[in-house]
Amino acid sequence: MEDAKPSVTKANPTQAETASKQSVAQKSEKNMDEAVKISIIIPTNAYFMSGLRDFTMNIVRNMTGFSEQWAFRFQSVVDELVNNAIEFGSATGKDVTITFVSRKGKSIEIFVADTGTGPTKKTAQEMTATVEQGKHIDPTKMTSLRGRGLAQIVANWTDVLEFKDNPEGGLTIHVVKYLEEGEQL
Numbered sequence: 001m002e003d004a005k006p007s008v009t010k011a012n013p014t015q016a017e018t019a020s021k022q023s024v025a026q027k028s029e030k031n032m033d034e035a036v037k038i039s040i041i042i043p044t045n046a047y048f049m050s051g052l053r054d055f056t057m058n059i060v061r062n063m064t065g066f067s068e069q070w071a072f073r074f075q076s077v078v079d080e081l082v083n084n085a086i087e088f089g090s091a092t093g094k095d096v097t098i099t100f101v102s103r104k105g106k107s108i109e110i111f112v113a114d115t116g117t118g119p120t121k122k123t124a125q126e127m128t129a130t131v132e133q134g135k136h137i138d139p140t141k142m143t144s145l146r147g148r149g150l151a152q153i154v155a156n157w158t159d160v161l162e163f164k165d166n167p168e169g170g171l172t173i174h175v176v177k178y179l180e181e182g183e184q185l
Ligand SMILES: Nc1ncnc2c1ncn2[C@@H]1O[C@H](COP(=O)(O)OP(=O)(O)OP(=O)(O)O)[C@@H](O)[C@H]1O
Pocket: 080, 084, 085, 088, 089, 114, 120, 121, 122, 130, 134, 145, 146, 147, 148, 149, 150, 151, 171
């Protein structure tokens, strides 16, 4: 009787193996292109801001490819947008919805939606005009401590800043920042 042949490890992958490896690589490349979307709903209470700040930092660090400096900037952007939603947009006990959309190595998008139940009723069109006005004010000559959030902070650190009227009332503020050379981790 012949001895059992030792099993031989193949040095060269078969065609089928190569094809399957390629398709895994293609899939993971495709995954990199896919957007990851995360939404958080908080009640209108400043208590939740510190947790949201931590969350923003972690998302930017782990899922976007932006540098740490940009992670700090996005924390400020989220702070400004959510503080506005709490102060002006949603009444006490109502919600603010924050949505992050990350395309790793490409962009981060943030949506902040309120319910329009708060003290300030402004349409998307009015908000666009408010920001345009604010952009033309020289920040070194500003006398008020207020009115800087959108025009001086959010607009400076994003490529797109736009407003949408929600069908059920309130506003959604949408910002996009594209990842450019020198801004990577
Ligand atoms: N979510 C919102 N709903 C309704 N009105 C808003 C909303 N966000 C901002 N506004 C209006 O737009 C104005 C400008 O907002 P912005 O954040 O630039 O300044 P501010 O909140 O007044 O001051 P700061 O952000 O510097 O403390 C606000 O004063 C408010 O009238």
